[in-house]
Amino acid sequence: MFYVALDVSLRSVAVCIIDQDGKVKLERSVPSEVPDLVRCLREFGQPIHQVGLEAGTLTQHLTYGLREAGFDIVCMEARQVNAALSAMRNKTDKHDARGIAQILRAGWYSRVHVKSVEAHHTRALLTSRKVMQRKCIDLENEIRGLLKVFGVKLPMRLSRGAFNEAVRDTIESDPALSHALLPMLQARGVLFDTFLELDRRVKRKAREDAVCRRFMGVPGVGEITALSFKAAVDDPARFKTSRTVGAHFGLTPRRFQSGEKDNPGGISHAGDRDMRAALYAAANAMLMRSIAWSSLKAWGVKLMKTKGRRRAIVAVARKIAVVLHRMWADGSNFRLGSQEAAT
DSSP: OOOEEEOOOOSEEEEEEEEEEOOEEEEEEEESSSSHHHHHHHTSSEEEEEEEEOTTTTTTHHHHHHTTTTTTTTEHHHHHHHHTTTSSSSSHHHHHHHHHHHHHTOSOOOOOOOOOHHHHHHHHHHHHHHHHHHHHHHHHHHHHHHHHHTTTTOSSSOOOOTTTHHHHHHTTHHHHHHHHHHHHHHHHHHHHHHHHHHHHHHHHHHHHHHHHHHHHHSSTOOOHHHHHHHHSSSSSSGSSSSTTHHHHHSEEEEEEEETEEEEEEEEESSSSSSHHHHHHHHHHHHHOOOOOOHHHHHHHHHHHHHHOOHHHHHHHHHHHHHHHHHHHHTTTOOOOOOHHHOO
């Protein structure tokens, strides 16, 4: 029985093969391409039990390629692997591959779910939209700051579509300002048009998806949150219980307990930061802006009176993650609950 470890970098992969007793049988560096890895493993000439690698940017590409070649791939949690390898005196790709091989042989790892290609396509669309949004905001803030030098104070609340009209007249009235700022304003206009197109594509994709339409039945959950949740979870069956979804997205309290010390802290902030932000925004919309009543909102309002606004929003965000997963797993719709029981 042989175990293969891959220490993946952008250009090359350090390959280490050990037997069931932990003895090194092969060490080699190959290009980080699927055909080269498959050729290296097959040239070894012995049946390979498992191939292990830690989660990273090339994980999905290598995992699906090696699985198609017939290998059993184990994707390990990067933080756990890093903690194990930190005990090694010298850090090299060769030593890291050896360490990963021993971790794989011992079974001391947490398997990471490798998302489907469809989920990565959705995440790419959401990321592109967010990047365009950030760049527009960056250019708007830069223009605001430059105009303040000349005493021009733009309104604090200015919609994205009205920004160009509010600024263009001021810039064009001064030739020196036009020479410096007009190209930046034109670049911002191009980026804003691109953002609007990506935003339309995201919303269209969410409305055309049956699962996302059910998610949007929850007050406060819109197209962005629904599509982000579907892409982040990918497969609802990978969670044994819906209660663990909140912890997966870092919405449960961090705890440090040792002997006489027991120190519960804030939320762990683990997992997907964008998904956590989307759930927080959905919870805030449910509690502060939505007029639709539900037992979940009533529970959040009660919690806000005793624990404060921010803690209540985090708690409701965690509940929303649990509810969305259960709706997906059961194929059910959101139920408002009994108003009498909630009050």
